[in-house]
Amino acid sequence: MGLASFKLRYGRTLVSFGPGSVESLASWLSRFKRVYVVAGRSAARVSGALDDVEKYLRASGVEYEVFSGVFPNPTASLVDSVAELIWRYGAEAVVAVGGGSTIDVAKIASVVVSCGGRARDYLSRSRDVCDALPLAAVNLTHGTGSEVDRYAVATIEETHEKVSIASEYIYPSLGIDDPRYLVTLPRVQTVYTSLDAFYHAIESSTSKASSPFTRSLAEEVVRLISRWLPVAVSNPADLEARYWLLYASLLAGIAVDNSRTHMIHALEHVLSGLEPRLAHGAGLAALGPSAIEFLYREVPEVLHRLLRYLDPSLRPDPEDSGKAAAAVRRFQAEVEFSESLLDYGFTADRVDEVVSITFKSLGYLLSLAPLEVGEDLVRRIYLNSLRRY
Numbered sequence: 481m482g483l484a485s486f487k488l489r490y491g492r493t494l495v496s497f498g499p500g501s502v503e504s505l506a507s508w509l510s511r512f513k514r515v516y517v518v519a520g521r522s523a524a525r526v527s528g529a530l531d532d533v534e535k536y537l538r539a540s541g542v543e544y545e546v547f548s549g550v551f552p553n554p555t556a557s558l559v560d561s562v563a564e565l566i567w568r569y570g571a572e573a574v575v576a577v578g579g580g581s582t583i584d585v586a587k588i589a590s591v592v593v594s595c596g597g598r599a600r601d602y603l604s605r606s607r608d609v610c611d612a613l614p615l616a617a618v619n620l621t622h623g624t625g626s627e628v629d630r631y632a633v634a635t636i637e638e639t640h641e642k643v644s645i646a647s648e649y650i651y652p653s654l655g656i657d658d659p660r661y662l663v664t665l666p667r668v669q670t671v672y673t674s675l676d677a678f679y680h681a682i683e684s685s686t687s688k689a690s691s692p693f694t695r696s697l698a699e700e701v702v703r704l705i706s707r708w709l710p711v712a713v714s715n716p717a718d719l720e721a722r723y724w725l726l727y728a729s730l731l732a733g734i735a736v737d738n739s740r741t742h743m744i745h746a747l748e749h750v751l752s753g754l755e756p757r758l759a760h761g762a763g764l765a766a767l768g769p770s771a772i773e774f775l776y777r778e779v780p781e782v783l784h785r786l787l788r789y790l791d792p793s794l795r796p797d798p799e800d801s802g803k804a805a806a807a808v809r810r811f812q813a814e815v816e817f818s819e820s821l822l823d824y825g826f827t828a829d830r831v832d833e834v835v836s837i838t839f840k841s842l843g844y845l846l847s848l849a850p851l852e853v854g855e856d857l858v859r860r861i862y863l864n865s866l867r868r869y
């Protein structure tokens with residue numbers, strides 16, 4: 481049947497998925513005279529995506545300007561700078577070319593341009609989001625789901641708080657998932673971003689807001705990642721592996737959009753807010769197995785449905801919680817994830833700082849976990865994650 485290209489409507493987004501799907505940009509651009517392109521520092525060029533986007537821009541006669549300086553774990557100040565560039569240029573729409581960080585910067589900047597104020601007003605929830613500038617998101621990783629969801633994350637640098645905006649107004653108008661751009665994704669990014677999608681599945685399926693719909697999506701996400709991530713790690717140019725990993729991240733994005741994440745993402749946001757060198761997926765993978773041990777005890781049937789793809793001998797029984805955590809650790813080792821929080825300066829001494837920020841800024845995420853998350857549990861997950869394997 482080949483690797484089919486298709487279109488999917490979700491939320492306010494039209495997703496164009498598959499090899500060649502970037503062509504959808506041509507008709508989208510025809511609505512505008514002036515657009516602003518927001519890109520990451522290297523993937524946009526290396527993947528060939530930015531060249532293709534510029535080709536469509538020139539062909540459609542649209543005036544445009546490019547900013548290609550988005551960095552990982554972006555700050556509120558970066559968003560404000562990008563918003564000012566877009567506003568000064570007088571752009572009617574924005575095209576993001578990059579991974580989650582780039583798409584999120586473009587989302588929040590589009591809000592700032594359209595609704596006024598500064599990024600931190602929206603991140604701190606002191607100002608309501610209004611209808612943002614139209615955004616096309618050309619997605620260059622298979623992890624975030626930002627091309628199809630209503631979330632955007634950035635860090636308020638003064639307080640190190642990494643927080644999200646959730647609003648119907650920031651769904652991209654067009655999301656492009658073209659797996660041809662993924663074959664140049666470096667091995668570590670391949671692993672980090674797929675593990676991000678993996679934890680979107682784990683958390684959306686176990687959150688208090690989960691549903692039969694999101695649990696089905698989550699099962700498919702884990703099935704696909706367990707099957708195709710090892711292939712992409714050993715052969716990054718395998719287009720079929722990239723196609724299915726990208727599809728898995730799309731499904732995981734829809735799952736979190738409906739059922740959110742909870743304790744693993746909450747804790748990870750604290751850590752990468754404190755230490756921006758820590759990639760989101762790496763932080764999740766470092767914390768994940770310890771957290772899964774507690775989650776499996778609480779909702780063994782739900783997680784068994786997902787994790788049996790990693791270990792077919794698992795039983796849907798709280799007694800298998802240690803075995804479930806071990807299965808996830810083994811899978812992460814198999815795809816060559818070997819980092820530790822210790823590599824980023826996290827030690828047992830910092831546990832009070834981590835616990836205090838977690839409850840100060842992310843209590844709403846913790847409340848969605850399927851168990852009562854008190855300080856003691858956060859403390860144990862953090863301390864249990866300070867190991868090397």
Ligand SMILES: [Fe+2]
Pocket residue numbers: 624676677680745760
């Ligand atoms: Fe995530």
